[in-house]
Every structure is written in structure tokens, then in C-alpha cells.
Amino acid sequence: MKLLYADASPFARKVRAVAYELGLQDRIALDFIKAVPGAEPNRELGAANPLRKIPTLLLDDGRSIYDSTVICEYLDGLVPEIALIPSDGAQRAEVMTEHALANGLMDAAVGLRYETAVRPEDARWPSWIADHWDRIDTGLDWFEANSGRLAEPINLAQIALGCLMGYLDFRFAEKGWRSNRPKIAAWGETMLSRPSFTETVPAG
Amino acid sequence: MKLLYADASPFARKVRAVAYELGLQDRIALDFIKAVPGAEPNRELGAANPLRKIPTLLLDDGRSIYDSTVICEYLDGLVPEIALIPSDGAQRAEVMTEHALANGLMDAAVGLRYETAVRPEDARWPSWIADHWDRIDTGLDWFEANSGRLAEPINLAQIALGCLMGYLDFRFAEKGWRSNRPKIAAWGETMLSRPSFTETVPAG
Structure with missing residues (x-):
């Protein structure tokens, strides 16, 4: 492959x-x-x-x-021995919705990168930028409020959330996403120190 | 629900x-x-x-x-009697990739709508617009070249393709997506006449 x-x-x-x-x-x-x-x-x-x-x-x-x-x-x-996505209907929908949230926030963050670094300066749209930062803040607050879910065995939603955190650190470190979110900040420390993350750090 | x-x-x-x-x-x-x-x-x-x-x-x-x-x-x-998404791994990946294509083209089309009708006029980006129309054209050409796949029993990829066609008709009729794509144009006639589509036409 x-x-x-x-x-x-x-x-x-x-x-x-x-x-x-x-x-x-x-x-x-x-x-x-x-x-x-x-x-x-x-x-x-x-x-x-x-x-x-x-x-x-x-x-x-x-x-x-x-x-x-x-x-x-x-x-x-x-790999039949591991299931990063549960097969059961209700449990699967729950994990895949959490995944859709983390993934959608990644999409917003990448969109913000394009808007603020790739799109010509005179064609940027401040209301769109503010709207999408607000979505990212709301979404991270959701994970902070529901951090108990992150104690589950590792799944695709958690991996996507780790990738979102890594991307925010990489492109938007100055935004300080950890402020006022101690629970997911601590969880992220552990997640980002797994080999799956330390071996895939963006070179910049 | x-x-x-x-x-x-x-x-x-x-x-x-x-x-x-x-x-x-x-x-x-x-x-x-x-x-x-x-x-x-x-x-x-x-x-x-x-x-x-x-x-x-x-x-x-x-x-x-x-x-x-x-x-x-x-x-x-x-609904266990119907499977719009196959459960078998390889067949499932094939249908879900086709679905990701139709869905991604819908995303491009909705993005084009925002770019050309919602974003302030002085903040539009002609290269982005041209790039995304090109992706839609390339993607529709892929379905035309692989139209044999559309003879399969109805699945989620086909429903997404029908929704893409309906959206292009709704927002961008002047683009004439059917030109030079007789196979998917004929298939779309049949798909868009199913009750699932005639009952969900956008009001405008």
C-alpha cells in the first residue's frame, strides 16, 4: 500500500x-x-x-x-484483534459522532490556515475567521465538558482529537487552546506522547 | 427522532x-x-x-x-433488511470511497455557493473558484467513466451522487453538468425520479 x-x-x-x-x-x-x-x-x-x-x-x-x-x-x-471503531450500532454512532466533531474541527482549523496564509490578503473575510474560531472553541469546550469519554480505550475519535491538538500546536500555538481546559490538556499530554504521535510530528 | x-x-x-x-x-x-x-x-x-x-x-x-x-x-x-452500505470490508471501502467522492464534490459545490453568493464580493478568490469547478468536473468525469458501478443495487454513494446532481441543478443549472456526460445524465433521470428524491426537492 x-x-x-x-x-x-x-x-x-x-x-x-x-x-x-x-x-x-x-x-x-x-x-x-x-x-x-x-x-x-x-x-x-x-x-x-x-x-x-x-x-x-x-x-x-x-x-x-x-x-x-x-x-x-x-x-x-x-487487524481483527484491534477495533479503533466499535462495531455495535449505538456505541459506533457515539464514537463516530465524536470523531466527526474532532474531524470537523480539524477541517475548520485547516480552513483557517488557508484563509489566513494561502488566500490573498485582500480576499480574506474577518467574520468567517471569527465564526470558525468560535466553532473550534465551542468544540474544544465540548470535549472538556465530556472528558470522561476520553477514558475509554483508544478509538478513532481520540486519535482525531490528538491530531487536532497537534495541528493547533503546529499552526496556531499562539491561540493557547489549553487555557481553561485542564482536563483535555492533561489527556493530550499523554496522547501526544504515544509512538503513533511522536513518530508523526509535522516537520514544519 | x-x-x-x-x-x-x-x-x-x-x-x-x-x-x-x-x-x-x-x-x-x-x-x-x-x-x-x-x-x-x-x-x-x-x-x-x-x-x-x-x-x-x-x-x-x-x-x-x-x-x-x-x-x-x-x-x-x-433496518436490517436493507443495506445501503455493504458490511464486507473491500466492497464497503469501494462504496464508501465513491460516497466520499460524491460527498466531497457536494462540499466543493456548497463551498462555491458560499464563495460566490455569501462571501462579500470584494473577498472572493477567482483561482479558488476555478480550482473547485475543475475538481467537480474531474469528479463527474470519473463517474461517467465508471458508470458501470451505478448499475449496482442502490447504495449510499449513489444517493450522494443524486444529491450532488440535484444541488448542481438547484444552484448552478447554467453550468450544464450533463453536457458530454450522457451516461450519468441518463442514470440521474432515473435516480431523481425516485420518491426519495421527488419528496425532497429543495424549495428554493
Whole structure:
């Protein structure tokens, strides 16, 4: 298998962290890809994934699997002894909703990076920026208020939350997401020190 | 169950179409919600879903389920006789990748709507717009080239593709997505005439 990725992408990091947690890291070759919205289209990536997004997983038979969540579920299914996504309906919906929250906050954070560093300066929209920071704050507050959920055995939602935290540290350290959130700050210390995270730190 | 939705949202339409296909439409009350990025935050929606996105499903016990894909999977699990998402690993990854493509194109199309109708005129970015139309074209071309896949029994990827087509007709009819894509145009005729689609047409 080959993973089209970039080390700065929190979505690609989620897949890589999942691979480590499953012990699959040595079965996945990494291929660094540059994909910036609004820039010249990367047609090589587009042939594998018309959305031109990373991560995209290429199987040995040439088929592509994406997006990051579909890749994570596929990898999880390769290792029957571990379940990062529960199979039971109600429990699964709960974990996948928490995952959707962490993942959606990653999407907002990456959108903020594009808005404030990639989009031309005169085409930025302050109300959009404020709105999306507010969503990130509201979402992190939700995890702080529901931090008991983070005591569950490791799952895909927790891995996504770790990737969100790592991305905020990487791109928006000055925002100080840990302030007034002691519970998830302490949980994050432990999560980000797992090999799945220490081996996938963005180079910058 | 109560679905927080808007009839213009293709993601909410996907959930509603899935409910129809599963025969669950009468078990889901609809609650129209206004949620526009960059506008005053809808705190009521934020309490149910910190991402402040629709659709969000409220269960009778007060719990929320989101995003649209998680809701669809949850509903699919309520009706054991029908499987809109295959359970087998490889087949599931294939359908969910096709779903991720149609869903990602919906995301691009909704983003284009925001960029060209909601974002202030002087803060629009022509290269981003061109890039995302190109992704939509590339993605529709992929479905045209792989239209054999659409002969499979109805699944979540096909429903998402129908919602994408309906959204392009609704917001961007002048783009003429059917030109040079006779196969998916014919398939779309049939799909959009199913009750799950005729009962969920956006009012405009």
C-alpha cells in the first residue's frame, strides 16, 4: 500500500497514527504530495482522487481509497484483534459522532490556515475567521465538558482529537487552546506522547 | 427522532433520501434550521453540534448524531433488511470511497455557493473558484467513466451522487453538468425520479 500524504496535514496524520496503533506502519509506503487549493492543479493526485485531497491510499491493485475516515476504517478492518471503531450500532454512532466533531474541527482549523496564509490578503473575510474560531472553541469546550469519554480505550475519535491538538500546536500555538481546559490538556499530554504521535510530528 | 435540516442542504437531503429508501421517513420529525457561515452564530444548533452544521439528528434521549454520513450509517443499521452500505470490508471501502467522492464534490459545490453568493464580493478568490469547478468536473468525469458501478443495487454513494446532481441543478443549472456526460445524465433521470428524491426537492 502507498499513502499519498503531507506531514503538515492533520488528516494524513490521523491515518498514519491509526496505522501505528494497528501495527501496520511498515506495510504502508509514504509518498509526499503537494496539494494546495487555489494553486495549479496536481493532476497526478487528481488521477488517484478527483477531489485532489490527501490522504489518499493506493492499494497494490491500483485502486484508491479515500477520504481519511474511509482509509482508517479500511485499515482497522485489516487487524481483527484491534477495533479503533466499535462495531455495535449505538456505541459506533457515539464514537463516530465524536470523531466527526474532532474531524470537523480539524477541517475548520485547516480552513483557517488557508484563509489566513494561502488566500490573498485582500480576499480574506474577518467574520468567517471569527465564526470558525468560535466553532473550534465551542468544540474544544465540548470535549472538556465530556472528558470522561476520553477514558475509554483508544478509538478513532481520540486519535482525531490528538491530531487536532497537534495541528493547533503546529499552526496556531499562539491561540493557547489549553487555557481553561485542564482536563483535555492533561489527556493530550499523554496522547501526544504515544509512538503513533511522536513518530508523526509535522516537520514544519 | 428529530432532524435539524434545511431543504437547500444537499447533505440534509442525503439523510432524508436515505430515510425514504429505508422507509423511516415518518419516524423523523423535521426542524428547519438557519446556519450560514460567517453570520451570527446559531447557538441553539451549536448546543446540539458544536460544528454548527446541518444535518444533525437528535435522538429521543437527547443525544446528537452527526455528520450526515454518520447519520446515514446509523439509520441504515436500524433496518436490517436493507443495506445501503455493504458490511464486507473491500466492497464497503469501494462504496464508501465513491460516497466520499460524491460527498466531497457536494462540499466543493456548497463551498462555491458560499464563495460566490455569501462571501462579500470584494473577498472572493477567482483561482479558488476555478480550482473547485475543475475538481467537480474531474469528479463527474470519473463517474461517467465508471458508470458501470451505478448499475449496482442502490447504495449510499449513489444517493450522494443524486444529491450532488440535484444541488448542481438547484444552484448552478447554467453550468450544464450533463453536457458530454450522457451516461450519468441518463442514470440521474432515473435516480431523481425516485420518491426519495421527488419528496425532497429543495424549495428554493
